[in-house]
Amino acid sequence: MTDLSTIKNDALQRVEETRDAVRLEAVRVEYLGKQGSISSLMKTLGKMTPEQRQTEAPKIQELRANVADAIAARKAELEEAELEQRLASETLDLTLPAPRPPEGSVHPVSQVMDELAEIFADLGFSVATGPEIEDDWHNFTALNMAETHPARAMHDTFYFPQKSANETLDNAPNARMLLRTHTSPVQIRALKERGAPIRIIAPGRVYRSDSDATHTPMFHQVEGLVIDRDIHLGHLKWTLETFLKAFFERDDIVLRLRPSYFPFTEPSVEVDVGWQDVDGRRVLGGNGDAPGHGWMELLGSGMVNARVIAFAGLDPDEWQGFAFGVGVDRLAMLKYGMDDLRAFFDGDQRWLDHYGFSPFDQPTLSAGVGAPA
Numbered sequence: 001m002t003d004l005s006t007i008k009n010d011a012l013q014r015v016e017e018t019r020d021a022v023r024l025e026a027v028r029v030e031y032l033g034k035q036g037s038i039s040s041l042m043k044t045l046g047k048m049t050p051e052q053r054q055t056e057a058p059k060i061q062e063l064r065a066n067v068a069d070a071i072a073a074r075k076a077e078l079e080e081a082e083l084e085q086r087l088a089s090e091t092l093d094l095t096l097p098a099p100r101p102p103e104g105s106v107h108p109v110s111q112v113m114d115e116l117a118e119i120f121a122d123l124g125f126s127v128a129t130g131p132e133i134e135d136d137w138h139n140f141t142a143l144n145m146a147e148t149h150p151a152r153a154m155h156d157t158f159y160f161p162q163k164s165a166n167e168t169l170d171n172a173p174n175a176r177m178l179l180r181t182h183t184s185p186v187q188i189r190a191l192k193e194r195g196a197p198i199r200i201i202a203p204g205r206v207y208r209s210d211s212d213a214t215h216t217p218m219f220h221q222v223e224g225l226v227i228d229r230d231i232h233l234g235h236l237k238w239t240l241e242t243f244l245k246a247f248f249e250r251d252d253i254v255l256r257l258r259p260s261y262f263p264f265t266e267p268s269v270e271v272d273v274g275w276q277d278v279d280g281r282r283v284l285g286g287n288g289d290a291p292g293h294g295w296m297e298l299l300g301s302g303m304v305n306a307r308v309i310a311f312a313g314l315d316p317d318e319w320q321g322f323a324f325g326v327g328v329d330r331l332a333m334l335k336y337g338m339d340d341l342r343a344f345f346d347g348d349q350r351w352l353d354h355y356g357f358s359p360f361d362q363p364t365l366s367a368g369v370g371a372p373a
């Protein structure tokens with residue numbers, strides 16, 4: 001039998017000489033692995049007489065423990081050395097100047113939302129928000145779209161899995177959660193929170209399962225809501241006209257109101273804006289009925305349905321008003337001349353460089369909203 005102390009000395013010396021973890025592991029396998037030499041020694045114990053085994057077993061076990069300890073100690077040393085080396089080589093001098101100044105631009109959607117806030121603030125509106133993960137009640141029911149209302153089918157709603165029966169929500173026990181399909185639920189939330197009279201706009205993200213050049217599953221809307229004691233359609237028309245003139249920075253914006261239908265307004269009106277052909281491009285402005293002109297559908301609106309006012313907890317005999325909803329991305333495209341909605345959400349640096357705004361281009365009415373400084 002090989003002299004145990006020779007094995008031990010050889011093993012310890014080899015362990016000591018290893019310079020990296022891979023070599024160390026090879027040495028470990030050579031001695032302590034299943035087929036390793038010390039493991040083989042352990043197996044010889046079975047063939048010994050009980051007396052032999054009594055004297056030999058402790059020696060072999062001690063040998064195994066010594067070698068295992070040496071390997072563990074060496075492993076720790078190597079790891080420590082490797083860490084030291086990495087710390088020394090991967091230092092970063094935080095006092096050095098940055099190679100390039102920070103870059104970035106304000107996305108046109110953000111810019112347009114800032115412009116809207118600025119324009120409507122001047123008309124006495126404040127900005128309201130609501131959750132993008134909404135419940136069925138706020139998104140549909142309270143907007144006069146009962147469970148079986150056909151208008152629900154037109155929204156291509158993203159639903160969450162049904163909530164379990166013991167989870168309940170404000171106003172909506174066991175309501176099914178969804179990604180809001182429009183900003184209109186903020187009408188309900190704002191009315192419930194703030195009561196009337198109220199003047200708000202609610203810009204934000206909305207979601208529908210729809211995707212092509214002019215539809216993306218996520219897009220942006222801005223909702224408008226005015227509730228007071230004596231609001232009528234004339235106020236709606238003046239407000240939209242004033243807003244669109246300020247937004248497009250033209251005095252010749254002409255609106256055409258067409259009767260329409262939305263469950264949450266009564267009467268409902270679809271608003272078209274006149275455009276004219278300028279070098280083959282449709283530019284907003286002018287009467288759409290003039291030769292070379294036309295009308296483009298821009299937004300939905302109407303007098304808030306009495307049922308909606310009641311759902312929001314107010315007395316419809318005392319309060320009335322108007323609401324409107326318009327696509328923010330669409331407004332941005334019309335104002336700044338982009339033609340593919342999908343590019344809005346690609347995160348392409350070249351597109352952002354081209355269409356993005358400097359953070360210093362703060363929209364102000366006095367400077368003309370959206371006019372570059």
Ligand code: DAH
Nearest residue numbers: 182184300301302323324325
């Ligand atoms: N919520 C509607 C939609 O997403 C837009 C809309 C129409 C909002 C009429 C309104 C409104 O507030 O009065 O299609």
